[in-house]
Amino acid sequence: xxxNKDVVVIGAGASGLFAAAEAGMRGRRVVVLERSAALGxxxxxxxxxxxxxTNLNVTPDxxxxxxxxFCISALTGFTPRDFIEIIExxxxxxxxxxxGQLFCKISSGEVVSMLRRRxxxxxxxxxxxxxxxxxxxxGDVFVIVTNNTGVFHCSSLCLATGGISYPQLGAxxxxxxxxxxxxxxxxxxxxxxxxxxxxxxxxxxxxGLAGISVDAVVSCDGRAFRGGVLFTQRGLSGPPVLxxxxxWRAGGYxxxxxxxxxxxxxxxxxxxxxxxxxxxxxxxxxSKNFARRWCEINSYVRPINQFNDKELRxxxxxxxxWKLWPAKTEGYKRxxxxxxxxxxxxxxxxxxxxxxxxxxxxxxxxxDVTGQLGGYNLHWAWASGYACGRHM
Ligand SMILES: Cc1cc2nc3c(=O)[nH]c(=O)nc-3n(C[C@H](O)[C@H](O)[C@H](O)COP(=O)(O)OP(=O)(O)OC[C@H]3O[C@@H](n4cnc5c(N)ncnc54)[C@H](O)[C@@H]3O)c2cc1C
Numbered sequence: 055x056x057x058n059k060d061v062v063v064i065g066a067g068a069s070g071l072f073a074a075a076e077a078g079m080r081g082r083r084v085v086v087l088e089r090s091a092a093l094g095x096x097x098x099x100x101x102x103x104x105x106x107x108t109n110l111n112v113t114p115d116x117x118x119x120x121x122x123x124f125c126i127s128a129l130t131g132f133t134p135r136d137f138i139e140i141i142e143x144x145x146x147x148x149x150x151x152x153x154g155q156l157f158c159k160i161s162s163g164e165v166v167s168m169l170r171r172r173x174x175x176x177x178x179x180x181x182x183x184x185x186x187x188x189x190x191x192x193g194d195v196f197v198i199v200t201n202n203t204g205v206f207h208c209s210s211l212c213l214a215t216g217g218i219s220y221p222q223l224g225a226x227x228x229x230x231x232x233x234x235x236x237x238x239x240x241x242x243x244x245x246x247x248x249x250x251x252x253x254x255x256x257x258x259x260x261x262g263l264a265g266i267s268v269d270a271v272v273s274c275d276g277r278a279f280r281g282g283v284l285f286t287q288r289g290l291s292g293p294p295v296l297x298x299x300x301x302w303r304a305g306g307y308x309x310x311x312x313x314x315x316x317x318x319x320x321x322x323x324x325x326x327x328x329x330x331x332x333x334x335x336x337x338x339x340x341s342k343n344f345a346r347r348w349c350e351i352n353s354y355v356r357p358i359n360q361f362n363d364k365e366l367r368x369x370x371x372x373x374x375x376w377k378l379w380p381a382k383t384e385g386y387k388r389x390x391x392x393x394x395x396x397x398x399x400x401x402x403x404x405x406x407x408x409x410x411x412x413x414x415x416x417x418x419x420x421x422d423v424t425g426q427l428g429g430y431n432l433h434w435a436w437a438s439g440y441a442c443g444r445h446m
Contacts, residue, residue, distance in 0.1 A: 055204040059083045061446050062198050062208040064228070066093035066180055068435035069418025070214025071169040076443025077210075078176025085206060086173070087184035087198070094166035095223040096216065100432065105162030107141065108134040108436070109429035110154035116430045118300055119423045120241055124398035125434065128406075132440040134433060144168040155428045189232055196413065210413045210446035214439070217392030217419035218243060225386075229396065229420035236411045239397040241422040245389030246300035247431075249291035250308070250380035259351045260285055267292060268340050271311040274298035280314060285344075289380060297427050299383055300393060310376040312340065312348075319370035325358055326366065332358045348376075391431050395422040406442035417442045 063074045066088035078084045092098075097105060109116070112134055117125045138156070141148060146168060147159040158164055173180060185201040189211070198206040215229035230240045252260060263285040271280045272294035284292035298308050313321070325335050332354050336345035349355055354369060361369065383389070396416050400408055406421075408414040418435045425431035 057085070057204050057206050059085045059206055059208045061085070061210040061212065062087060062196065062206050063212040063214055064186060064198075064232075065214035065216060065418075065420075066182075067214060067216050067418065068094065068097050068169070068432055069216075069439040070212065071173055072436050072439035073212055073214060073415075073417045073443035073446070074178045075169070075172035075176045076440055077446055078173065078178040080444070082210075082446070084176070084178045085208075086178060086180045087186060087200065087203070087206070088180060088182050089184060089186070089226070090224040091182050093180060093182075094169055096220065096225075097166050097169070097432070098162050099220075099223065100162055101157050101429075103162055104157040104159075105165045106151070106155050106157050106429040106432070107148070107165055108137050108156050108433045110134050110150065110156065112430060112433050116426045116428070117423055117434065118246070118393060118426075119398055121398045121422070124401075124403045125423050125437075127403040128437040128441040129433075131404075132437040136440075137433065137436050140172075141165075141168070144171065153428060186228070189235070191236075191411070191413075194413065208413075210415060212415040212417055212442060212446055213396075213420055214417045215420050217395060217424075219245060219248075219386050219389035219392050221386060229416065233396045233400070233408075233416070233420075236408065236414060238400040238408055238411070241394040241397050243392050243394035245383050245386050245391075246393045246424050247296045247390035247427050248299045248383040248385070248388055249286060249289055250295055250299055250302065251289040251382050251384060253379055253381040256378060257288070260347065261287070263344060263347060266341050266344050268312065268344055269314065270294065271314040272298050272308055273311070274306065274308045275301040275303075277301050278311075283310060288384070290378075293427055296390065300391070300424060300426065302380065302383070304382065305379075307377045307379045310378065311374050312376055313370075313373045317370075318373040319367060322358065322361075322366045322370055326361070327359055329357050329359055332356060332361070332369070390427070391424050392419060393422075393424050395420050398422050404441060405445040406438055407445065413446075415442045415446045 060082040061084040188199040196211040213229040267282040279294035279297035281293035333349040
């Protein structure tokens with residue numbers, strides 16, 4: 055059975071559904087092919103079930119890409135306000151958690167329903183459990199062969215298959231494979247926004263601290279993020295650690311400033327005549343268990359009045375710049391995003407169309423554009439989907 059459409063979108067996630075609705079609203083005949091039995095699986099689990107759907111402070115600087123300027127056009131063309139307008143039109147209530155991060159008040163399922171309803175309103179067909187077997191281009195027509203839902207012909211084909219993080223939610227390398235098949239470069243991928251795993255020594259040193267959180271600034275490769283650093287059974291997590299994981303490379307270190315609000319040297323100096331253990335003094339700043347363990351592993355187990363100036367300066371320096379060398383990340387299974395993907399140098403930043411293959415589009419996380427934590431990835435899904443939906 056051959057089904058003729060103007061547009062075929064592969065992947066019913068955030069970006070594919072958004073792009074499909076935009077194209078449908080322009081009068082294009084659109085079908086979305088989704089390999090799983092449900093749509094928007096990642097949106098559903100996003101933001102802990104409340105979907106951090108955008109950020110009021112979106113700038114190009116919140117994105118990582120080999121070509122940092124690529125995202126500018128799409129972000130200018132579709133702003134957080136534009137998405138908020140849609141959210142409000144569909145009666146979804148939301149709130150700002152912190153730092154411009156907008157979350158649903160009730161559930162991320164509302165955003166999934168909104169995406170589905172927009173598609174319905176725009177006359178878009180969604181085909182579930184579609185097994186795309188083969189894609190070729192004959193002249194100006196793409197031929198998409200599925201194993202179970204027919205053969206589709208279209209003039210515009212959009213790959214919206216997402217990044218390969220959380221494969222348990224349907225992520226595949228399909229988009230990268232099709233890009234490569236059409237001669238487009240794909241930037242090697244690595245997990246992003248992912249917990250870090252201790253090396254063997256740190257694992258032995260900190261195994262008892264799982265569950266403890268310490269307010270700190272964590273930096274890596276010139277980027278610094280503040281928040282609660284969470285000790286886990288295997289390593290470190292929490293917002294600032296997830297953020298720096300996107301900048302961390304195997305073999306590199308992260309630096310933790312345990313004293314982000316003040317000068318540790320002045321703090322220690324003001325207490326240097328105290329007879330209490332250093333760990334007890336630091337217990338006023340961090341949790342007792344962390345303070346004790348941190349002092350033990352650094353051999354700072356003495357009353358503070360027994361340290362000389364040089365030693366106290368060294369401890370202060372260490373509190374501001376505690377370096378750790380993680381062994382690895384927790385990998386794609388626990389990563390909220392992926393660095394790398396279809397090389398943006400191959401695509402038009404205005405339309406997301408491949409420069410050397412007319413009618414072939416990419417949208418969302420399948421591209422080499424990765425947002426920081428805080429609603430930036432979903433905003434990229436909307437902004438790139440909008441750009442591509444207006445043209446394909
Ligand atoms: C646990 C978790 C929490 C997150 N929380 C947030 C958050 O709060 N805020 C935020 O901004 N970002 C968050 N993200 C990231 C965000 O969800 C993604 O960046 C976003 O969903 C990417 O949209 P996309 O449309 O490109 O891909 P996806 O939403 O992943 O959609 C891709 C779709 O393509 C389908 N597909 C794949 N291969 C095929 C194929 N061969 N044939 C047919 N269909 C295929 C998949 O089944 C999927 O439905 C989170 C991610 C995870 C994993």
